[in-house]
Amino acid sequence: MEDEKIKCEKKTHPLIQHIGTQVLSLQHFKKDQIVMYLMGVSFFSLGAKCFIISQLGTDPLDVLIISIDKILMLGMGVCSAIVSLFFLTWWMLWNKKYPPISPFITTTLTGLLIDLWSWLGLGEYLIARMNDYSLLAAGLLLCAYSSALIIMSGIGIRIMDLVVLTMVSRWNWSFTKAKMIIEIGIFSSGWLLGGPFGIGTIAFLLVIGPLIQPFMNMNTKRFALKNYGLMSASSAY
Template sequence: MPAAPVRPAVDKAFPYLIGCFFFSLGAYFFIVSHLGTDPLDTFALGLLRHVPGTIGIAQAAVAVTCVSIVAVWTRRRPVLSPMLTFFLCGSAIDGLLILDPVRLAPAPAATLLAAGTACCAYGSALIIMSGFGIRAMDLLAIAMVQRWRWPFWLAKGALELTLLATGWLMGGPAGVGTLCFLIGVDLLIQPLMWLNATVFRVRNLGLPPHPAPAGGGPT
């Protein structure tokens, strides 16, 4: 029947697109708060002090590395959908910076930072639950959960702490906002998944409560 795939497609597309919006909005709040970048930006900006390029190229290189590691671990072809999320969220952030709604309704930096943390965490939770376009670092964290049985927050935190430390040693900027992203976003993702699943009945297609054995991986 032609209509059979409609529900699975909706289960993926709706939370995915809403998740991309919230993550982009949160990233915008982080940027305009001027209290620090996320660990990936710290790494990218630190790297650019030593090699030529752009922030986008540096971040894309990290994404490709994460996707490649997952492909090797799961013995599957590299997943390309994280790159779609990379460009989709990047474009949305650029659009928000051009519109700059905070300029029309100013808010204290601490409020922007709190809103950014909540939005990035909620957006990340929805994107992961959609099972599509999972951000490359989250995809690698999920592979670590499946391979080593680590808690998701520990796997993601270890990856971002590595980026933060490496970027800072290379001269990248870090601030209170960086720590809020590292701690707040990583710790809120799974509670927000639980909230979405129990209250809003969103299906968790990316990181179910009992992860698949190593080599399974999200689709």
């Protein structure tokens, strides 16, 4: 019996073992961490939906995802997974080791939730009640606050930030410089493929980062939420 078990373990591909280990590690997170994380992803998807229906431009990653969805017509969830796999493969080849799966979950789950809001008719509901700039403002606040929740949960970061962190460690760049270069490259690629670009994209780049730290402070002081992740938003943005 033990020999058969050993044979099975030997046949298991290292990547499958890595994914299994990563999935099992999720059970070690506390309930309030998971709640913060899921709330963060849900709010971020709502904010992204507000950006999209405002038609004033959206965040750089969604510019690329939307452009791919226009070509493949598979939905935001599937296209988010495709982009996630691209960045994970890039990170894996660059670092020569298997990547964490939490950024993949974060990006894919966000895309699936955007599809859900579309299916529920949220876009039509909001368009009838809010103008474009109100939707943009709501999107900025939701994305900033949700980013604070995701950071504080200590569970996952956005998929492109994995590559950004490698650029920082390899080339000794600042996080801001590396992130700006990646985001410019992402939205340029998405825009050339037909993705939306506008004042909302610029607003996302300029406004989200500075708002995250105040929201983290508010969550800690006003709502007594524990910070399991980075103590300072400047470490991530």
